[in-house]
Amino acid sequence: MTRLPHRRLAATLFALLAAASMTAPLAAERIEVRAAIVQLIDRNELAAEDSGLLAELTVAVGDRVQQGDSLAVLNDAEAKLLMNQAKAELAHAELEAASTLEIQRAEQALKFRESEWNRADLTAKRNPGSFSLSELDKKLLDFNDAKIELELAREQQRLRAAKVEIHKNSALRAQQQWDRRRIRSPLAGVVERINKRQGEWVEAGEPLALVVNAGRLRVQGLIDVSDYDPRLEGAKATIQIEPLRDRVIDGVVSFVSTENEPRTKDIRIWIDFENPDNLVRPGM
Numbered sequence: 001m002t003r004l005p006h007r008r009l010a011a012t013l014f015a016l017l018a019a020a021s022m023t024a025p026l027a028a029e030r031i032e033v034r035a036a037i038v039q040l041i042d043r044n045e046l047a048a049e050d051s052g053l054l055a056e057l058t059v060a061v062g063d064r065v066q067q068g069d070s071l072a073v074l075n076d077a078e079a080k081l082l083m084n085q086a087k088a089e090l091a092h093a094e095l096e097a098a099s100t101l102e103i104q105r106a107e108q109a110l111k112f113r114e115s116e117w118n119r120a121d122l123t124a125k126r127n128p129g130s131f132s133l134s135e136l137d138k139k140l141l142d143f144n145d146a147k148i149e150l151e152l153a154r155e156q157q158r159l160r161a162a163k164v165e166i167h168k169n170s171a172l173r174a175q176q177q178w179d180r181r182r183i184r185s186p187l188a189g190v191v192e193r194i195n196k197r198q199g200e201w202v203e204a205g206e207p208l209a210l211v212v213n214a215g216r217l218r219v220q221g222l223i224d225v226s227d228y229d230p231r232l233e234g235a236k237a238t239i240q241i242e243p244l245r246d247r248v249i250d251g252v253v254s255f256v257s258t259e260n261e262p263r264t265k266d267i268r269i270w271i272d273f274e275n276p277d278n279l280v281r282p283g284m
Helices: 077-098 101-126 133-179
Strands: 009-014 019-023 033-047 052-057 070-074 182-184 189-194 207-223 236-241 249-260 267-274
Touching (some): 070 207, 077 133
Antiparallel strands (some): 033 207, 052 070
């Protein structure tokens, strides 16, 4: 996206007045942001995918969690049993697929029948009458049957390999069903709220906990429609907040709305910034 050359936005928030001003030195112009407020970007209400009894609660309000951490566990006894059964069936199928005894036996039988047929055929040609036609037909039939038996053994091996893939999918599905009983955080942050206690029933989709990340925040406010410029998006910004006047925070314009607010005809604008020390709080 094309950015405005030499254009830098400066936003000043006044927490006590719940308002802010933002200036952009461009040909001595001034862009004013009204009704500005600091908001969370990463905020997630966690819910269980399945219904069940809350068997374990592994966090408390205020705990810091990483992405993927387990916060709670629903009763998973049945799901664990099915998962272990699926894994055992997969292991059994893999053992069967790894065995080549039937193919080896069929190969040995084929070699024997082929040797028998070759000897009989050679002898009959050298000594006519040494074998009857029915005896030669029988040895040729045994030889051809041995070929078929080897192909059947190989086909059975392919079928066993296919069954392994089926059991892999079953084991994966059982693993996923078991994992659905665990409520994991989709983001790194702090547990802000817990709605259930251990031993209580949880319905699928029911909010269980709230995890927020205050390490990355957003200033949302309004600018006059006359100041709208789509190239503002991506521009750098500096932010000053009333309780932290001695600090200047760098941010980036992440969004400039293309629509006017229905009543005021203003344009919404967002400025995102990093807040690693958590000095800035949502709502300022």
